[in-house]
Amino acid sequence: MSVHLRAEGLACSAGKRVVLRDVRLDVREGETIGIVGPNGCGKSTLLRVLAGLRNPSVGHVHVGGVRLHGLGARQRARKVALVAQEQDLPPDLLAWEVVALGLTPYRSPWNGVGPRERAAVADALAQVALADLADRPVNQLSGGERRRVLLARGLVQRTPLLLLDEPTNHLDVRHQLDLMQLVRRLGRTVVLALHDLTLATATCDRVLVLHEGRALPLAPPGEALTPGVVGAVFGVDATPIRHPVTGDTHLLITPLRPECTP
Numbered sequence: 001m002s003v004h005l006r007a008e009g010l011a012c013s014a015g016k017r018v019v020l021r022d023v024r025l026d027v028r029e030g031e032t033i034g035i036v037g038p039n040g041c042g043k044s045t046l047l048r049v050l051a052g053l054r055n056p057s058v059g060h061v062h063v064g065g066v067r068l069h070g071l072g073a074r075q076r077a078r079k080v081a082l083v084a085q086e087q088d089l090p091p092d093l094l095a096w097e098v099v100a101l102g103l104t105p106y107r108s109p110w111n112g113v114g115p116r117e118r119a120a121v122a123d124a125l126a127q128v129a130l131a132d133l134a135d136r137p138v139n140q141l142s143g144g145e146r147r148r149v150l151l152a153r154g155l156v157q158r159t160p161l162l163l164l165d166e167p168t169n170h171l172d173v174r175h176q177l178d179l180m181q182l183v184r185r186l187g188r189t190v191v192l193a194l195h196d197l198t199l200a201t202a203t204c205d206r207v208l209v210l211h212e213g214r215a216l217p218l219a220p221p222g223e224a225l226t227p228g229v230v231g232a233v234f235g236v237d238a239t240p241i242r243h244p245v246t247g248d249t250h251l252l253i254t255p256l257r258p259e260c261t262p
């Protein structure tokens with residue numbers, strides 16, 4: 001269950017400020033794409049445009065060949081799920097009830113949650129290792145547990161395109177790795193904003209670097225996150241290190257050395 005995603009010439013403004021300009025990306029079915037860039041570079045804005053929740057001032061988004069911004073809310077919600085960074089949740093809702101909200105695009109407003117829906121919700125909670133907390137009010141969950149409830153809500157929406165805004169925020173290191181493994185196993189097309197460049201290098205098929213509202217070409221992590229690019233975009237030193245056992249490349253991030261400072 002995955003889909004092709006194509007965006008062309010996207011531009012977006014906030015007030016008088018242009019946040020994104022001429023962003024293009026072509027994502028193959030089933031790919032995991034990482035969006036990286038400094039604070040305020042436009043990652044969340046781009047995800048909201050790709051989710052169809054925000055209109056671009058210029059450009060188009062096509063999901064499975066269909067123009068996303070031309071769809072009604074229910075049709076769109078069957079194609080794309082966005083797990084945003086911060087979402088206010090009604091405090092007295094139980095964890096499973098929040099996850100069940102992800103089924104809204106498939107339900108009539110008058111129907112309750114039947115056994116099939118309950119099973120889907122239970123499965124999504126199990127995928128994020130929260131089966132035991134299904135009946136806990138969300139205001140009694142930790143920040144990391146709430147993040148995982150929101151991810152479960154995105155999973156239960158069963159969309160071929162899943163957008164995640166900094167999904168590893170608040171998660172301990174084990175749960176960060178578990179989440180990225182889960183994302184890889186889903187077989188969906190996934191676009192996620194990440195701050196952790198090492199995680200992006202280790203787990204994404206390709207990476208989009210956003211810098212001052214412009215996107216560098218989508219490329220495999222080793223080509224997208226070269227020491228030169230990381231230095232110019234983030235102002236830090238990045239040294240690729242090969243893991244002695246797995247052979248995977250990890251980025252060692254340190255302050256920019258004075259001799260390299262422009």
Ligand SMILES: Nc1ncnc2c1ncn2[C@@H]1O[C@H](COP(=O)(O)OP(=O)(O)OP(=O)(O)O)[C@@H](O)[C@H]1O
Pocket residue numbers: 014015019037038039040041042043044045046
């Ligand atoms: N409603 C708004 N009005 C004015 N400016 C906005 C608005 N929303 C976002 N911006 C600005 O747009 C820019 C991009 O914001 P966005 O949240 O997309 O960045 P981001 O890359 O996700 O940042 P972060 O890494 O800090 O989460 C920022 O400079 C932000 O201040």
